[in-house]
Amino acid sequence: MLVSPLCKAPSWSEWLYNKVLLNLLYYCGTSGLVNECFLQRYFSTEVRGSGQEPESEIVQACRSLLDQRQGVNVCRFLKAINERHDLTEALKKLRCRTLIFVGENSQFHADAVHMTTKLDRRYCALVEVQACGSLVTEEQPHAMLIPMEYFLMGYGMYRPSQLESSPRSTLNPFCISPELLSPESMGVKLKPIKTRASLIV
16 A cells, blocks of 8 residues: 655756755744645645645644654655656555555655556556545545555455454444444544446456
8 A cells, every 4th residue: 555656757847946945944944834835735625724724733733743753864755856756667566555545635646646647557556536635644634544444455354244342352343323423423424436447348
C-alpha cells in the first residue's frame, strides 16, 4: 500500500521550489514561512482553513511537530527529495499487488497516476480521494477503509464471515449492533472516492 508515492525525478519547478526552501532554512532556520510551505504540500485547503474558517486540529498538530524539527534534518529531507531518481523502468518489473492512495488535491497526484499506468494493471488499483491533500492517512483515513478491506481480501487476509472472537477477549464484535458501526452514527462524513482498477472478466 502506497500513499501519495513519488516515482519520477523532480520537475524543474519542484526542484527550484525545494532549492528556495533550502536557502530559507539555511539563512533563517525553521520559520513559519517554511512550515506553511510544507503544510500546503501535505494538506488540502479545506483542512488548512482560511480567513473565515479555522484550520483543523490535524493541521495544528502537524504545525506543532514541524516547529520541533531541527533545520538540519529538514534540509536533509529536502535534499533527498530533490536528488531522487526516476523509477519508471523499475516499476515495470514489479509483480506484487499494489494499492495506491492519493488525494485529488495532492501536489504529487500526477506521480501516482503515472505510477498506475506503468504498473501491471492486473495487480494495481488507484484510489483518488476527493477534497484531500497528500496525507490521506491523516486527513481522511476513513476513505481508506473499504479499499483496504478489498485489497486484503485479495490476499486472503480479510474474511469477515470467518472471523471468530478470541476466547481471551472480553469484547465480542458480533454483539455490537450494525447500526452503531455506521459512518453516520460514528460522526464520520464520508467523501466520495474514485477508484481506478482493471476488471478481468
